[in-house]
Amino acid sequence: MPRVYLKTYGCQMNERDTEQVARDLTARGYLLAESERDADIILINTCSVRDMAEQKALGKMGMMSRLRQNKPEMLFGFLGCMAQSRGAELVRDMAHVDLVVGTQKFHRVADHVDVLWKKKLQLRENLMDDARFSIVDVDEEPGSQDTIRDHTLSERQVTAFVSIMQGCDMHCTFCIVPSTRGSERSRPIASIVDEVTKLTAQGVREVTLLGQIVNQYGRHEFPKVGGHSPFVQLLRALHEIPALRRIRFTSPHPIGFRADLIECYAALPKLMPHVHLPLQSGSDPILRAMHRGYTAEKFIRLTESIRAARPDVALTTDIICGFPGETEDDHAATLDLIRRVHFDNAFIFKYSPRRDTPAATMTAQLPDDVKEQRNSEVLDLINTQARERSERLVGQRVEILCEGPSKTNPDRLMGRSPGNKIVLIEGDTRHIGEIFDVQIERSTGFTLYGTPAVL
Numbered sequence: 233m234p235r236v237y238l239k240t241y242g243c244q245m246n247e248r249d250t251e252q253v254a255r256d257l258t259a260r261g262y263l264l265a266e267s268e269r270d271a272d273i274i275l276i277n278t279c280s281v282r283d284m285a286e287q288k289a290l291g292k293m294g295m296m297s298r299l300r301q302n303k304p305e306m307l308f309g310f311l312g313c314m315a316q317s318r319g320a321e322l323v324r325d326m327a328h329v330d331l332v333v334g335t336q337k338f339h340r341v342a343d344h345v346d347v348l349w350k351k352k353l354q355l356r357e358n359l360m361d362d363a364r365f366s367i368v369d370v371d372e373e374p375g376s377q378d379t380i381r382d383h384t385l386s387e388r389q390v391t392a393f394v395s396i397m398q399g400c401d402m403h404c405t406f407c408i409v410p411s412t413r414g415s416e417r418s419r420p421i422a423s424i425v426d427e428v429t430k431l432t433a434q435g436v437r438e439v440t441l442l443g444q445i446v447n448q449y450g451r452h453e454f455p456k457v458g459g460h461s462p463f464v465q466l467l468r469a470l471h472e473i474p475a476l477r478r479i480r481f482t483s484p485h486p487i488g489f490r491a492d493l494i495e496c497y498a499a500l501p502k503l504m505p506h507v508h509l510p511l512q513s514g515s516d517p518i519l520r521a522m523h524r525g526y527t528a529e530k531f532i533r534l535t536e537s538i539r540a541a542r543p544d545v546a547l548t549t550d551i552i553c554g555f556p557g558e559t560e561d562d563h564a565a566t567l568d569l570i571r572r573v574h575f576d577n578a579f580i581f582k583y584s585p586r587r588d589t590p591a592a593t594m595t596a597q598l599p600d601d602v603k604e605q606r607n608s609e610v611l612d613l614i615n616t617q618a619r620e621r622s623e624r625l626v627g628q629r630v631e632i633l634c635e636g637p638s639k640t641n642p643d644r645l646m647g648r649s650p651g652n653k654i655v656l657i658e659g660d661t662r663h664i665g666e667i668f669d670v671q672i673e674r675s676t677g678f679t680l681y682g683t684p685a686v687l
């Protein structure tokens with residue numbers, strides 16, 4: 233059987249989509265290749281959120297066309313967000329690309345690969361060349377949110393991602409996601425509970441629920457019950473699964489982060505004390521121009537309410553530097569808000585104009601050196617805060633779920649603290665999948681090192 237190499241750019245949702253594609257292909261007998269050099273079929277799952285992510289995927293695909301020199305029948309495809317937004321243009325501009333599959337069609341990838349691979353083999357046998365078959369499948373498909381639900385767990389895998397919804401209806405003016413991922417569509421609670429129950433039967437102890445705007449889960453499909461939003465109903469239902477020990481989710485929006493959800497941080501011990509709450513900017517005029525729907529003051533009050541419900545909560549965020557029209561005062565307001573909230577970490581991005589988004593055509597676009605300068609100032613401040621937050625844990629006991637050998641240091645085992653910090657320990661592989669206390673001895677800024685406290 234042909235070997236497939238899957239490469240993923242972008243967010244956890246993309247990783248999860250790739251996992252589904254890998255599972256569909258292996259179920260049909262395809263083998264997974266460790267590297268592009270061993271592969272007959274190469275599929276790149278793409279990200280469009282910033283131009284850099286698109287350029288990386290395009291560059292990679294360009295480089296890989298050389299692999300065809302020894303294996304002319306090789307099959308190449310783009311999947312996901314950039315496939316969705318560029319569509320047939322990709323097949324037109326890159327002669328070796330055979331397949332383009334959008335974000336609502338991941339479950340069709342295996343069918344398309346079957347068809348294309350058969351053609352490739354026919355071509356090889358007939359010694360025909362130059363005939364070009366390609367498939368571009370980027371239509372909308374109702375119900376596609378229900379198709380990302382199967383897993384291929386590696387041995388002793390104890391954490392898993394679960395996609396609970398697709399799309400986003402918020403239309404932040406900088407963001408391409410609503411056009412690449414479509415409008416909000418959510419899976420039923422029962423189907424998610426079923427998926428997570430099955431995962432726990434296979435040894436999974438922690439799930440991270442994924443969506444572009446997870447706290448708005450189900451708002452178009454399901455009613456509130458007893459003052460609980462559909463998302464809170466889902467969290468409470470998952471909390472009942474006995475073998476599930478930890479629940480995380482990413483990312484919520486400050487809008488719709490209401491009292492019923494905040495309450496969960498006090499009421500549900502399995503809900504981990506970490507909230508990734510995208511801020512984007514600390515300046516009210518910029519937040520307004522971004523269509524974020526909250527003010528800096530409201531954001532601060534929300535973080536205070538979450539901390540009141542769960543004082544040990546870790547807060548992380550996303551910030552965009554150099555949005556069109558951002559003044560030095562706006563930038564200072566962002567730094568000021570960061571100082572007031574004190575984050576555990578953040579992703580900082582330079583604003584990148586995206587096609588067909590309102591912000592891309594705003595007149596006051598900023599030069600790259602200004603974006604760069606502000607980006608590095610925000611990053612310095614966040615790094616200082618992140619270091620302080622980690623150092624606070626030195627000398628303390630922290631509970632971890634041990635996930636397996638560390639990727640960066642195979643002699644050590646890796647786990648995460650409740651606040652999602654990476655903790656490395658010297659331990660035995662029998663610790664994998666266990667939850668236990670670790671005495672934290674030192675911090676390198678972002679990684680904590682410790683010793684199991686009781687085992």
Ligand code: SAH
Binds near residue numbers: 482483585
């Ligand atoms: N709600 C989604 C957001 C997806 S995009 C989620 O977190 O799942 C992730 C982050 O990328 C955003 O929060 C934003 O900070 C950043 N981003 C989005 N569009 C951008 C752009 N045009 N330029 C720079 N950063 C951007």
Ligand code: F3S
Binds near residue numbers: 403409410
């Ligand atoms: Fe993008 Fe805003 Fe939705 S950042 S994913 S449009 S909440």
